[in-house]
Amino acid sequence: MSAVIAVAVPADLRALFFPSPVWSSLAELGELRVVADGDGGRLGEPRVLAELAGPADVLVTSWPCASLTGPVLDAAPRLRLVAHTGASVKPYVGHDAFARGVRVTQAGAAMGRAVGEQAFALTLALLHRVHRFDLALRTGVPWADAKASAPPRHELLGCPVGVVGASRTGRAYIELVRALGGVVTVADPYLSEAEAFDLGVTVAGLDTVLRTSRVVALHAPVLPETRRMIGARELALLPDEAVLVNTARAALIDADALLAELRTGRIDAAIDVYDEQPLPVDHPLRSLPNVLLTPHEAGGTVQARARGGGIVVDELARFLSGEPLRHEVTEDLLARVG
Incomplete structure (x- = not known):
């Protein structure tokens, strides 16, 4: 009897994660049950997901899905694996699923290059004050005044860049920054000297990285020890006219402290992740000229989505043939993340 694979991914996302060749590979693994086009927007309702x-x-999930709590699991007694097309699985699975022997895997590795590239693009934009010039010209600031509206601009060549977290995205970012001549220092207690040598970076403590870098890019996971690791004291360590890039997680930074620091105009920042999402239309970040904002889409490239679908298919194939999963999330690991 072939496996039954439920695909809880709305049609628009399904087209991104599973282009034709990837979808064909998925279909070869078992009998597919696909959410009806009209129900894609209702996957957040437990009843729809349970049905x-x-x-x-096997259940393939994406971010509109409801959590797999008792009622959903009760309706799916055969469920053995949840494969999430994104990175963070905590909103979708918990103790209930693990207690019933359901295993979990995810496709976060697919987004490493995409997030690294966006963080790199944001870095260049901030260094060259593109966001400030764009705002000035769009809001009618006279030409000469627009030219004078930004702090001094800098090239990446020889620029001291601090990276907080040598994660997958952090390493992709480091590769790009070093290719253009950036000088990288990393704060990550788990990065060995040998790994640092291979990456071409120096290792230092967080305070040193903040104090000595013109650019600071956050690429750390949210763990108990990293939650709100950047507060008012840490932000004050940044040099005047430094730039801060966060494409990782909002919980790494004290949002109130960041807003207060940005309101002084002393530093510039590019932000892709927020404590409150969607970001309210009247949020004060939206009106600051020294802030470049994107709507939590750093990992959303066409290529990253297709890679994510490919990882899901590979993980399902491994699971169904009894091979070890490469991207499994255990309950112990889930308990550590924010």
């Missing part, structure tokens, strides 16, 4: 997952051995 789809009912006879499934």
Whole structure:
């Protein structure tokens, strides 16, 4: 009997994660149950997800999905694996699923290059004050005044760049920064000297990285020890006219402290992640000229989405053939992340 694979991914996202060749590979693994086009926007309702997952051995999820709590799991007694097309699985699975022997895997590795590239693009934009010039010209500032509206601009060549977290995205970012001549120092207690040598970076403590870098890019995971690791004291260590890039997680920074620091105009920042999402239309960050904002889309390239679907298919194939999963999230690991 072939496995039943429930695909709880709305049609628009399904087209991105599973282009034709990837979808064909998925279909070869078992009998597919796909959410109806009209129900894609209702996957956040436990009843809709339960109905789809009912006879499934494997459930493929995306971010609109409801959590797999008792009622959903009760409706899917055969469920053995959840494969998430994104990175963070904490909103979707918890103790209930693990207690019933459901295993979990995710496709976060697919986004490393995309997030690294966006962080790199934001770095260049901030260094060259592109965001300030764009705002000045769009809001009718006279030409000469627009030219004078930004702090001094800098090239990446020889620029001291601090990276907080040598994660997958951090390493992709480091590769790009070093290719253009940036001089990188990393704060990461788990990065060995040998790994640092291979990456071409120096290792230092967080305070040193903040104090000595013109650019600071955050690429750390949210763990108990990294939650709100950047507060008012840490932000004050940044040099005047430094730039801060956060494409990682909002919880790494004290949002109130960051807003207060940005309101002084002393530093510039590019932000892709927020404590409150969607970011309210009247949020004060939206009106600051020294802030460049994107709507939590750093990992959303066409290529990253297709890679994510490919990882899901590979993980399902490994699971169904009894091979070890390469991207499994255990309950112990899930408990450590924010």
